Structures are given as C-alpha cells and as structure tokens.
Amino acid sequence: MSGPIIEVEGLAKEYRRPVRVEGPLGGLRSLLSPRHVTKRAVDGVSFALAEGELVGYLGPNGAGKSTTIKMLTGILRPTAGLVRVAGLVPWRERERHARNIGVVFGQRTQLWWDLPLRDSLELIGRLYGVERARHRATTARFTELLGLGPFLDTPVRQLSLGQRMRGDLAAAMLPEPRILFLDEPTIGLDVVAKERIRDFIATRNRRDGTTIVLTTHDLDDVERLCRRIVLIDDGRVLYDGDVARLKERYAPHRRLVVQLADGAGWHGVRVPGVARDDEADDAPGQVTLRFDPAGTRVADVITAVLARHEVTDLSLVEPGLEGVVHRIYAARGAA
Amino acid sequence: MSAAHPIPRHRAYRLLVTAAFRAEFQYGGNLLLTLAGGVVAQSVGLVFLWTVTTRFGDLGGWPMAEIAFLYGMRLTSHGLLVVPTSQLHSLDLAIRTGEFDRYLVRPAGPLMQLLCRRVHLPTLGDLATGIVVLSLAAHHVGFEPTPTALLYLGLALVGGALVEGACQLAVASLSFRMLSNLALRGLIDDIMNTFGGYPLKAFPDTARLALTYLLPVAFVAYLPAGVLLDRADGLQITPWLAYGAPLAGPLLYAAAYLLWRAQLRHYSSSGT
Numbered sequence: 391m392s393g394p395i396i397e398v399e400g401l402a403k404e405y406r407r408p409v410r411v412e413g414p415l416g417g418l419r420s421l422l423s424p425r426h427v428t429k430r431a432v433d434g435v436s437f438a439l440a441e442g443e444l445v446g447y448l449g450p451n452g453a454g455k456s457t458t459i460k461m462l463t464g465i466l467r468p469t470a471g472l473v474r475v476a477g478l479v480p481w482r483e484r485e486r487h488a489r490n491i492g493v494v495f496g497q498r499t500q501l502w503w504d505l506p507l508r509d510s511l512e513l514i515g516r517l518y519g520v521e522r523a524r525h526r527a528t529t530a531r532f533t534e535l536l537g538l539g540p541f542l543d544t545p546v547r548q549l550s551l552g553q554r555m556r557g558d559l560a561a562a563m564l565p566e567p568r569i570l571f572l573d574e575p576t577i578g579l580d581v582v583a584k585e586r587i588r589d590f591i592a593t594r595n596r597r598d599g600t601t602i603v604l605t606t607h608d609l610d611d612v613e614r615l616c617r618r619i620v621l622i623d624d625g626r627v628l629y630d631g632d633v634a635r636l637k638e639r640y641a642p643h644r645r646l647v648v649q650l651a652d653g654a655g656w657h658g659v660r661v662p663g664v665a666r667d668d669e670a671d672d673a674p675g676q677v678t679l680r681f682d683p684a685g686t687r688v689a690d691v692i693t694a695v696l697a698r699h700e701v702t703d704l705s706l707v708e709p710g711l712e713g714v715v716h717r718i719y720a721a722r723g724a725a
Numbered sequence: 726m727s728a729a730h731p732i733p734r735h736r737a738y739r740l741l742v743t744a745a746f747r748a749e750f751q752y753g754g755n756l757l758l759t760l761a762g763g764v765v766a767q768s769v770g771l772v773f774l775w776t777v778t779t780r781f782g783d784l785g786g787w788p789m790a791e792i793a794f795l796y797g798m799r800l801t802s803h804g805l806l807v808v809p810t811s812q813l814h815s816l817d818l819a820i821r822t823g824e825f826d827r828y829l830v831r832p833a834g835p836l837m838q839l840l841c842r843r844v845h846l847p848t849l850g851d852l853a854t855g856i857v858v859l860s861l862a863a864h865h866v867g868f869e870p871t872p873t874a875l876l877y878l879g880l881a882l883v884g885g886a887l888v889e890g891a892c893q894l895a896v897a898s899l900s901f902r903m904l905s906n907l908a909l910r911g912l913i914d915d916i917m918n919t920f921g922g923y924p925l926k927a928f929p930d931t932a933r934l935a936l937t938y939l940l941p942v943a944f945v946a947y948l949p950a951g952v953l954l955d956r957a958d959g960l961q962i963t964p965w966l967a968y969g970a971p972l973a974g975p976l977l978y979a980a981a982y983l984l985w986r987a988q989l990r991h992y993s994s995s996g997t
Contacts, residue, residue: 463829502744
C-alpha cells in the first residue's frame with residue numbers, strides 16, 4: 391500500500407483585493423497608495439485521499455470549495471500549507487501535474503468552441519501525447535458510453551448543455567488521468583442527462599480506479615456516487631468521513647409513515663423512544679412516527695402500530711443527506 | 726497510470742495554431758474580404774504619409790521614398806508581430822471569464838494557449854501591406870540587396886516585431902494584478918502606430934529621447950532603417966546602438982517574458 395494520492399495539510403488561501411478610496415481624487419489615490427482588504431477563503435484545510443477514492447467535497451456558496459479545487463489543480467498558489475497530488479506540487483510542476491489530472495468545470499467548457507466535438511477530442515489526444523491506437527480505442531469507448539455519436543460533428547457552440555457536458559467529460563478522461571476533478575458536473579441538467587453522467591463517473595472510478603474529487607450542490611450526486619464526504623464551511627473542514635456515519639451523527643432518526651384505513655382513528659403506540667413527528671406534513675389519515683433505530687427495533691414499532699390500528703400502507707424513510715447537510719449549516723449559523 | 730506523455734513545445738504550438746485557423750474558417754470563406762479590409766485600413770495611414778511628405782517635401786531631412794521605406798519596415802514588423810499575437814488583447818477577457826483557468830490545467834504554456842485562442846485574419850492584411858510598401862520603397866531608394874543587407878533587414882524586422890511585442894507583453898502582464906488596463910495598452914499601441922513609421926529626427930529632442938529610451942519606439946524601425954539607408958551618422962545616437970538595434974527586440978522580449986512569469990504568480994482566478 392503506497393501513500394495517499396492527494397495530501398493536503400494546513401492549506402490556506404488569502405485574497406488581497408484593492409479597495410477604491412472614496413472622496414475627491416479617489417481614483418488617483420487608489421492608484422498611488424492602494425489599500426487592500428484581505429479575505430481568507432481557505433483557512434487551514436487538511437485531508438488525504440487514497441488512490442481510487444471517490445470523495446464529495448461539499449460546502450455552501452463561498453465556503454472555499456472552488457478555491458481548494460483551484461489549488462489542487464494548479465490554478466492558484468496557496469498562501470500557506472502543503473498540497474501534493476500524485477507526488478507533485480501542482481503549481482510548481484504545473485505541466486507535469488496537468489498530465490496526471492482531468493478537470494471538468496460544469497459552468498464553462500474546456501472544448502474548442504468553434505470546432506466540431508470530434509476535433510476537440512482529437513486535439514486533446516495529441517496535446518496530451520496519447521498514443522494513437524490507444525486514443526482511437528478510448529474515443530470509441532467513450533463515444534459509445536456517453537452517446538456522443540449523434541453530435542460528434544456538431545460545433546461545440548451549438549451543443550445543448552447536456553451534450554456539451556458529456557463532451558467535456560469525455561475530453562477530460564481521454565488522457566486517462568489518475569485523478570479527476572469535477573466541479574458541479576450536473577448543474578442545470580435534466581434527470582436523464584444527470585443519470586448518464588453519474589453512471590459514467592461511477593464506472594470510471596470502479597473500473598479504471600480513477601480517483602475522483604466531486605464538488606456539487608446536488609446531494610443526489612453525492613448519495614449516488616460518494617462513500618466519503620468532506621464538508622467545509624468558512625474555509626475549514628466541518629466533517630470528513632463516511633456518508634452513513636454523517637447521517638447517524640446528525641440525523642439519527644428514521645421515520646415510519648403509516649397510512650390508516652378509511653375512517654380509522656389514531657390511538658397512539660406505547661413503545662419507548664417512539665413519538666409522532668411534529669415536523670412531518672401529514673395528509674389526512676396519515677401519521678408519521680420518528681424513532682432512533684439504535685434504541686428501538688423497527689419490527690417492534692411496526693408490530694405495535696399494527697396491533698392497535700387498521701393500516702393500508704407502511705413505509706420506512708431513511709434520512710436524506712439534504713436534510714442532514716441543511717441541519718449542519720443551520721446549527722453552525724445559529725452558534 | 727495516465728496515458729498522457731510530454732510532447733515538444735513546437736508540436737503543441739502547431740496543434741493549437743492549426744486549430745485556431747480551422748475555427749476561423751468555420752465561419753465561411755471570407756478570407757479575401759477580411760484581408761482586403763486589413764489592407765484598406767493600413768492604406769489610410771499611407772495616404773496620410775503621402776499627404777504630409779508632398780506638402781513638406783521631406784521630414785527631418787528624409788525624402789518621401791526613404792520615409793516610405795521606414796514606414797514599410799515598421800508596418801512589416803507590426804504585421805509579423807500581430808499575426809501570431811493578436812490575442813494578447815484578450816487577456817483581460819480570458820481572466821474575467823475564467824478561460825485562463827483552463828490554460829493552467831493543460832500541459833502547455835499559458836501564454837502559448839492564450840495567443841492561440843483565435844487568429845485575427847485582418848492582421849494578415851497588415852503584414853501584406855507592409856511587405857508591399859517595403860518592397861516598392863526599397864526599389865525607389867535603390868536598396869542594394871547584398872546578403873549582409875538582407876540579413877540585417879531580416880533581423881531588424883524580427884527585432885522590431887519583438888520590441889513592439891515586448892512593450893505589449895509587459896503591460897499585459899499587469900492584468901494579473903490590476904484588471905483592465907486596456908487604456909494603458911491602447912495608449913502604447915497608439916504611440917507605436919503614430920510615431921513608429923516616421924523619422925524621429927523630425928520631432929523635438931524631448932519627444933525623440935522619450936521615444937528612444939522611455940518607450941523604445943526608435944528601435945522598432947527608425948534606427949535600423951537609418952543604418953540601411955546610410956544615415957547612421959544623422960541618427961543622433963551612438964553608432965553601435967544604431968547598428969545593434971535588432972538585438973534590442975530579443976533582449977526586451979526576454980525581459981518582458983520574465984515579468985509575465987512573475988506576474989502570473991499573482992493570478993487569482995475569477996469568483997466562481
């Protein structure tokens with residue numbers, strides 16, 4: 391077992407921005423004696439990824455997600471701290487590093503805007519010095535997997551967002567990078583396109599062993615793809631670990647939704663630790679119970695409900711990541 | 726293991742340039758029209774030159790044909806520069822839109838990628854006009870195409886391109902720290918365009934000195950043209966500096982590139 395493929399230690403980034411001096415001759419004074427404000431966008435972030443991991447890097451807007459990714463990809467130089475990706479310091483050995491990574495920014499394309507998609511893929515293959523036969527094989531495989539065929543000869547500027555995104559993913563993965571950085575890869579896409587992209591990402595990780603760092607606001611992406619997440623806010627790590635453990639810690643309760651038969655009344659259940667959920671938005675004849683599976687067995691709750699009521703439907707609801715993350719940010723905001 | 730391997734820089738450059746030309750031609754075959762536009766634009770300057778010299782006979786002691794030779798040299802240098810580097814003007818745009826991020830995650834130099842983001846076809850018109858004017862003027866001034874003279878001319882043209890390029894690159898580098906310095910860049914372009922093609926001797930001493938040492942306009946074409954036209958004695962400058970003028974380009978460009986590299990460290994990407 392070798393060391394981690396991504397090492398981040400005490401990483402910090404400060405932005406210094408000039409402030410315009412107000413008052414007479416403000417413009418001139420700003421130029422001659424500039425004043426600056428310093429903002430610490432990333433403030434001591436540390437984590438390590440093993441090769442082959444697929445990690446969700448989450449945080450609200452302005453938390454420092456993008457800034458971290460930009461330091462990992464070699465776009466920005468850190469103010470302090472250490473970054474090592476596949477043994478290289480990204481900004482110092484930028485071009486060597488670039489050959490190890492693939493990057494997809496959901497909001498802007500990496501493709502040649504005015505050229506057909508086919509040409510962009512061809513150019514990427516040559517620019518990254520990919521051996522010809524291997525390039526042809528990979529292009530054919532990705533074209534099939536991502537369904538690029540129908541628009542390979544369309545100029546990129548004429549592609550729909552979903553098509554362009556698939557093209558971008560193919561381009562990023564053509565040189566078969568060891569690490570793939572995805573920044574909001576499903577933003578603005580419809581359900582079908584999202585699924586296709588998630589499938590592709592999951593397969594690259596599972597089959598090719600590509601290490602993947604994913605930032606997203608779509609927590610469905612995370613639930614579908616990631617086992618581990620790193621949650622940051624205000625430039626610091628709030629949580630780093632299993633998705634399942636995160637839910638246990640921040641949202642331990644499960645919910646049982648009971649649909650009573652027509653006309654039947656609710657008489658309650660006498661099981662310790664089970665209560666009616668005040669937050670639930672119950673329809674008529676519907677009752678939502680909450681309990682902690684660590685202390686109360688699901689079977690006991692169901693038995694108790696059925697013993698006293700006539701029921702047409704029962705469903706057990708796991709806590710969603712959405713609610714969990716929401717709760718964490720809310721708690722932090724209140725603190 | 727990644728399938729990527731290093732490729733030589735010149736091959737990367739050729740790939741990117743070819744892509745830029747191909748992209749430009751996707752918009753239909755309007756090459757001739759754009760070229761014609763470039764030629765017409767530059768000809769306006771020629772008409773002005775012609776008007777001035779026919780009215781005054783000569784400028785700073787240089788007759789019409791010699792000024793045309795100087796003007797042709799400067800325009801050819803300018804063409805040699807702007808055909809491959811017109812996109813330097815888009816640096817602010819590339820920074821603002823985040824396009825510059827992309828250059829930094831690819832295995833090629835960011836400056837090379839910026840310059841190859843597009844080609845601006847009308848610049849070919851600048852180059853073509855420059856060559857035509859220079860050839861005609863060379864004939865009129867009785868320029869003798871000895872191997873030495875031709876070699877010096879070639880070096881001077883490339884050197885002149887690099888002097889202008891160095892000024893533009895140095896100022897563009899400042900974009901990494903202070904966004905939008907287009908006004909400053911426009912000013913430098915204007916000065917180069919306005920004074921670069923005339924004998925600086927015709928201007929007051931302060932202006933001449935400023936255009937030699939402050940903004941090295943003199944090194945673009947005036948000094949080497951003076952050498953080629955046997956006017957080195959009247960250039961009001963140490964002869965070795967006049968003869969060595971073609972060397973100023975590579976030296977200044979190297980310095981400007983170092984400045985670019987240093988400023989690039991301050992790149993802070995855009996908001997998102």
